[in-house]
Amino acid sequence: MIRVREFNMEKDSRAVEEMEKRCEVGPSATSATDGGKKKNKKKKTTSLYVDLLGDPICRVRHTPDHVMLVAEYGEKKEMVGVIRACVKMVSRGRESSSQLPAYVKVAYVLGLRVSPSHRRLGIGRKLVERVEAWCLARGAEYAYMATDGSNTASLNLFAGLSYARFRSPAVLVHPVHAHHLPPSSSATLVRLPPSVAAALYARFLPPSSTEFLPSDLPSLLSHPFTLGSFLALPSSSSPPSFYSLSHALPESFALLSLWDCTRVFRLRVSGAPAAARAALALLRSLDERVPWMRLPSVRDFFRPFGVYFMYGLRMAGPEGPRLLRALCRLAHNLAVADETCAAVVAEVGRHDPVRAAVPHWRRFSWDEDVWCMKRLKADTKDDNWIASPPSTDVIFVDPRDF
Template identity: 40%
Template sequence: MAFEDFKVRRYDGDLDRARVELLERRCEVGPSQHVFLFSDTMGDPISRIRNSPLYIMLVAELDHELIGAIQGSIKVVTMKDLAKVGYILGLRVSPLHRRKGIGSSLVKHLEEWFIGNQVDYAYMATEKENNASVSLFVNKLHYVKFRTPAILVHPVRSQPLKISSKIEIFKINEEKAEYLYRRYMSLTEFFPVDIDKVLSNKLSLGTWVACDQGGRDQFGQNGHFPTNWAMLSVWDSGGLFKLRIGKAPASCLMYSKVSKLIDKVFACFSMPSLLCNMFEPFGFYFLYGVHHEGPLSGNMVRALCNYVHNMARVAVDCKMVVTEVGSYDERVRPHIPHWRLLSCLEDLWCIKALKSEERESFNELTRIPQTRPLFVDPREV
């Protein structure tokens, strides 16, 4: 059989579930230097897109062997104006069949599905140093480098983190959270029009606000807010899939062994529990919709992050707290606790216009440096 006879078709759960999971194991991916791999979708290979408004998974098959897969989702977001965007993720090609055009074919078939659904722009995310992915999308498929957000990862420690007694933290209901997001973040890049669906999803654990002590009762009364305040929402990504650490440097492996010994001998030490179970699958919380107002609100962002960390401590298998912020959000980034060894300070988003009438505005969009915060949808983590 000629290699060109491979075919691309829609994913069939009954037929492909086990084969896609096998493909994932063969194509373990993660940041090139150290970080983590998606290792366990808990029997649901499309778990990462299932909560999107519209989604699809395609597979490539050759002589009854599954040799590639790709996923895509569609939603309406804020760009320069409102736009329908298609997100590309989960591109996998079996190591034995790479450099044969399978990846390009999968992307092109997915783009055709986007176009059939009137998508304005397609975009994808990859690590900046993933040369193979960057070469495929930028050099061969004509995507343009667009944004370089930072993925900030904080391991959950055995001891709670301190929160200033001068800061009050409280949970707000979905209706008030939606109001605040639409009021303060509706012009944020990639802000989803269906933010109400995100907030009401069973994986969204809630939205919390931080302000000065005594400010809770007056918060939002008659449309008035404190000078300094912050908010964020929490998504339980562990409810979809698990992670495990891979490609860890020798120093990290050594630290894992040492930390296990210390935990046994000095149980009172506050060590990152994640490192004691480095290669076991674990869940994580994703912080989204991080927003702050006022010159002193950075302290409130940190207090909220610490609060979520303390929530994660009592979760069954949550070992990380993760958030992603755009390069424009330099004011807030220093206030988000993270461990540099596990974080990716320059992720890469690439974008492509799929409609000819969007090309002019697209060129303007990609030429202008990021001047607004970036909203990272937890459904696409």
């Protein structure tokens, strides 16, 4: 009754797109309660839906080794499920040794969707098992996935397949305002060529101190969707040259790169309270009529919107937090010019010092994006990364995985 096979772009695109439009990617519906007793009615929470812009494989297309599988059901071969995965080399956050290299090959499993009308039939489990086999055949030693902490169904499914909770980074979201934020007058901002950015990341994000740093970082920095890599220095510093940046930096600095997700997918919020929708619409309307007041209006989250993703965030020195905030304002102001972008997002380690410096709205952010991991190769000489305590607070979140 259930058939799993590789995705065919010409044959499957429309069916996959229609199915995924019915699947939430945010929190699920929750039952309302009254006096401790459950009602029959369901109370919808705010949920997210994704639009892949006619390219269902876009979430993994930009990694060299990737796959997308689909599940068909019954004699009519109805499209009922989909899953994606990519295999890449990432750092383990430890010094390399003769037995344990700095990098390990891992599979990232993402975009698992099962049609709401065909759940509890084992489709999700079958998709995960098949994609694991594909990744194992390509040398992946571990597989990991990410979901928000409220997605009980996904967590239970992967727990039943021997995935264990591994890391819990924080997702920080800042809405894009209608106006530019004032730039910092005490910071010098430098746009870096990809080669210089790669050299700086090699110094300040070494594999020994960073988990999940991709070995193809130079390619990522020069990818067309990377809008730029930027460095912030105190304005009192001497004007830098690219040669000097490659060899020496002031005591205080900040560094980040910016990825354009609007060209990969769009999101749409559903189920928000009517009062919240009306308040945001009123602010936008007033702002259009009296722009000189610079009201804090934000873009319409209830229509399809995209985001910019900040990655590789680093800072150093006593002025590091202030300089990183200046770079975040720069990212926001770049997004203002893009009408399709409604938010600037970063995902960082839960205890990474940069977390406190990144501006965000708590209402739109969440503290726990649950990463679960499974060891695929049982005969490896690895010391079991999953069972080991974290050796660093720095997690590199690849924007291609977001």
